[in-house]
Amino acid sequence: MSTLLHSYTPPSVSLRLRPRPSRCLRPLRFQVGRMGNSVVRAQAATEVTEAATSEGLKKGIAEFYDESSGVWESVWGDHMHHGFYEPDTAASLSDHRPAQIRMIEEALSFAGVSDDPMKKPKTIVDVGCGIGGSSRYLAKKYGAQCRGITLSPIQAQRAQELAAAEGLADKVSFQVADALQQPFPDGEFDLVWSMESGEHMPDKMKFVSELARVAAPGATIIIVTWCHRDLSPSEDSLKPDEIALLNKICDAYYLPAWCSASDYVNIAKSLSLENIKTADWSDNVAPFWPAVIRSAFTWQGFTSLLRSGWKTIRGALVMPLMIEGYKKNLIKFAVITCTKPN
Amino acid sequence: MRLLTHNMLSCNIKGVTNGFPLKLEADKWVTKEVDLNADFLRGIFPKIEWSALLAAARVLGFAELPEQADASMLSSDDFLRRFHHALLELHVEEGALVCPETGRKFPINKGIPNMLLHEDEV
Numbered sequence: 001m002s003t004l005l006h007s008y009t010p011p012s013v014s015l016r017l018r019p020r021p022s023r024c025l026r027p028l029r030f031q032v033g034r035m036g037n038s039v040v041r042a043q044a045a046t047e048v049t050e051a052a053t054s055e056g057l058k059k060g061i062a063e064f065y066d067e068s069s070g071v072w073e074s075v076w077g078d079h080m081h082h083g084f085y086e087p088d089t090a091a092s093l094s095d096h097r098p099a100q101i102r103m104i105e106e107a108l109s110f111a112g113v114s115d116d117p118m119k120k121p122k123t124i125v126d127v128g129c130g131i132g133g134s135s136r137y138l139a140k141k142y143g144a145q146c147r148g149i150t151l152s153p154i155q156a157q158r159a160q161e162l163a164a165a166e167g168l169a170d171k172v173s174f175q176v177a178d179a180l181q182q183p184f185p186d187g188e189f190d191l192v193w194s195m196e197s198g199e200h201m202p203d204k205m206k207f208v209s210e211l212a213r214v215a216a217p218g219a220t221i222i223i224v225t226w227c228h229r230d231l232s233p234s235e236d237s238l239k240p241d242e243i244a245l246l247n248k249i250c251d252a253y254y255l256p257a258w259c260s261a262s263d264y265v266n267i268a269k270s271l272s273l274e275n276i277k278t279a280d281w282s283d284n285v286a287p288f289w290p291a292v293i294r295s296a297f298t299w300q301g302f303t304s305l306l307r308s309g310w311k312t313i314r315g316a317l318v319m320p321l322m323i324e325g326y327k328k329n330l331i332k333f334a335v336i337t338c339t340k341p342n
Numbered sequence: 343m344r345l346l347t348h349n350m351l352s353c354n355i356k357g358v359t360n361g362f363p364l365k366l367e368a369d370k371w372v373t374k375e376v377d378l379n380a381d382f383l384r385g386i387f388p389k390i391e392w393s394a395l396l397a398a399a400r401v402l403g404f405a406e407l408p409e410q411a412d413a414s415m416l417s418s419d420d421f422l423r424r425f426h427h428a429l430l431e432l433h434v435e436e437g438a439l440v441c442p443e444t445g446r447k448f449p450i451n452k453g454i455p456n457m458l459l460h461e462d463e464v
Contacts, residue, residue: 175351
């Protein structure tokens with residue numbers, strides 16, 4: 001097991017990530033004063049700069065997860081998201097899987113999704129489904145039909161295998177698809193679920209628009225995602241050192257520009273979504289990255305990493321930067337929920 | 343890919359006004375038996391686009407669905423069995439889904455449809 005103690009010091013690996021025109025760019029400020037106009041201007045700027053790289057980004061994301069999913073699963077299991085912990089508690093290894101389950105339950109509870117047989121969701125979409133952990137959990141919990149989409153063919157395959165193994169093949173199915181062009185007709189789902197996939201979306205407006213489009217009237221939309229801190233009224237952007245830190249993380253995890261939780265709220269408002277709520281759960285996920293780092297140094301974790309590829313290893317090496325980002329109150333773990341009007 | 347999933351997929355290429363239903367081409371398909379759940383079938387029936395299910399089932403050689411269906415048929419065990427078989431027991435392993443407007447093919451490999459659009463389709 002791990003030889004690291006709780007006080008983690010980052011390894012002194014002098015890995016300089018080559019500075020290059022990064023997909024991460026300057027984090028965008030969405031200003032939705034009057035409905036739509038400012039957002040359209042911000043989006044036009046995004047489109048010009050992102051168009052050249054969005055195919056590359058999608059390919060990078062797919063390859064990253066094709067390469068890394070097996071490693072993650074062998075050490076952490078089938079949920080590829082943060083655990084939810086009580087603030088200021090130290091978590092032992094056996095706490096993490098229940099914490100990941102709790103994250104799902106806390107998100108459902110925050111959004112007010114009903115357990116009542118008449119009101120519970122019957123059709124669910126899992127946007128950025130990974131290897132289907134949430135899909136299978138939600139399908140079981142509600143007895144619902146769940147469709148998962150991911151850019152990674154290997155993840156989709158694995159997700160389907162796990163569903164079959166759990167006897168859920170008749171309830172869940174997985175497709176390789178783009179969250180920005182969901183392959184579903186309008187209004188298809190009672191519950192629209194995005195658990196830690198929003199950070200991969202290069203066009204946040206399009207991302208939320210698609211979530212809203214496939215949501216049925218009255219449906220609940222739940223987004224749990226990494227954001228940067230809200231900007232204060234006097235700020236136009238993050239500070240240079242903050243941007244530099246995020247850029248390094250972006251490169252390793254195939255992330256486009258970050259936005260804040262307020263940006264998501266403003267986008268939801270601009271789409272006339274209702275009951276918009278948000279919360280900062282950064283304190284509740286604090287034990288997570290140190291735990292992931294520790295797991296990388298277990299025998300199983302380390303050998304799995306060595307057998308994986310450069311993308312996975314680079315992702316692992318950048319983990320201390322995530323901790324740095326959280327400690328600086330730059331990176332936030334946010335939940336944003338809302339409903340589609342009836 | 344079961345026909346239940348096929349019934350929920352559509353083509354969202356830019357400019358396409360009617361991307362549903364996708365035509366089914368099947369090179370390899372299998373039957374996997376699963377327990378019939380009448381309540382589930384009755385519950386899902388209103389969401390099913392019947393003509394799409396009918397056409398897709400025919401591609402897979404199953405011609406025993408009625409041309410049209412309405413909720414009154416759900417009280418017939420015989421109808422439920424045929425509905426169940428078409429919806430849940432036929433699995434397309436290899437093939438393609440074809441956009442009705444553009445003819446663009448989305449491949450199905452190992453039972454998983456790939457619905458990613460190309461850069462110029464967005």
